[in-house]
Amino acid sequence: MAFITKAVAMARLFSLQAVAENACPRVDYDRAAATYAAHAQLLAQAGEEFLDQIPIKSGDRVVDAPAGPGTHTARLAKLVGNGGSVIGIDISQGMIAEACCKCSSLANVQLQCGELTAALRQQRSQSMDGILCSFGLVYLNHRSFLHETCRVLRSGGWLAVIENTKDTLADVNAVFLETVMDMPFAVAKRVSLHMPGSSGHLASQMARYSFKIVAAYDGQFELPCCDGNALMEYLTKAGVAAGYLDALAPAYRDQFLSRFVAKWDAVEARPVRHKYCAAIGIKQAKCQPFARLRRLLHGLGGIKP
Ligand SMILES: C[S@@+](CC[C@H](N)C(=O)[O-])C[C@H]1O[C@@H](n2cnc3c(N)ncnc32)[C@H](O)[C@@H]1O
DSSP states (O other), X not given: OHHHHHHHHHHHHHHHHHHOOBOOHHHHHHHHHHHHHHHOHHHHXXXXXXXXXXXXXXXXXXXXXXXXXXXXXXXXXXXXXXXSEEEEEESOHHHHHHHHHHTTTOTTEEEEESOHHHHHHTSOTTOEEEEEEESOGGGSOHHHHHHHHHHHEEEEEEEEEEEEOTTTTHHHHHHHHHHHHHOGGGBOSBOXXXXXXXXXXXXXXXXXXTEEEEEEEEEEEEXXXXXXXXXXXXXXXXXXTTTTTTTBOGGGHHHHHHHHHHHHHHSOOOOEEEEEEEXXXXXXXXXXXXXXXXXXXXXXXXXXX
């Protein structure tokens, strides 16, 4: 019987992969925008430590992509000073509204609501000194993003990326999947996230687009053990479940989330472990062999976005 239930669930998930539309993280981030900064403090701390390593200079023209509620945007603006500038881009109107409040006194910040890669396409070639991508790569097509960053940065400019790795939140994902197996009918959309496997994987992707890697590392942090309700509050208010919540059919969402909480509480309390990777690359003046060809093919549509 359990075998049949599992087979039905798997069939449903495969059919979703084939025909369903992608869930939209923007919807979930709009909902989490007002609570994100207060609840995602450990994520922000990992980002802050990463920022300390970026070769940013006073006077730099920088993109914060995505800006989220503007925490790093404000810090970048102070680091580049009045002679520099920061463009913060985010797809969520709610996040941009938060970032506007956070950066209201900073004259060198410009905030834009829009899709990241599309917004980068609007920037002139070689017009920027640095691009920070803090916990946003997962929502992007890596090739298109790297192609655009490489075009927009001047030679010697820096690209700094920090992102959750595929094995992040393993316990949470396992319970989510178990819940999906129980209630496959509750999933209405496809979850489409693109996490790098490790800092080595991220660095080699960047190197293919003419970036010389100057730092790369893997890291992790733990949220203390918490019960199912506290975990659910974290996942929703810190935007950690963005893209997963929108994948659930509204009619079954509450039932699904209650079952998830019950399943989490049914086993021994354990910490919630985030795993992430980071890499910093400097755009080289001379293209790597094949990088020029790759960029040309990309421009011609030969490499699929
Ligand atoms: C985890 S938050 C990171 C925010 C901030 N960079 C930080 O480190 O706190 C991810 C952000 O990416 C934004 N986002 C997701 N997909 C995007 C896209 N395609 N274009 C622009 N922003 C996007 C979300 O709205 C959200 O604000």
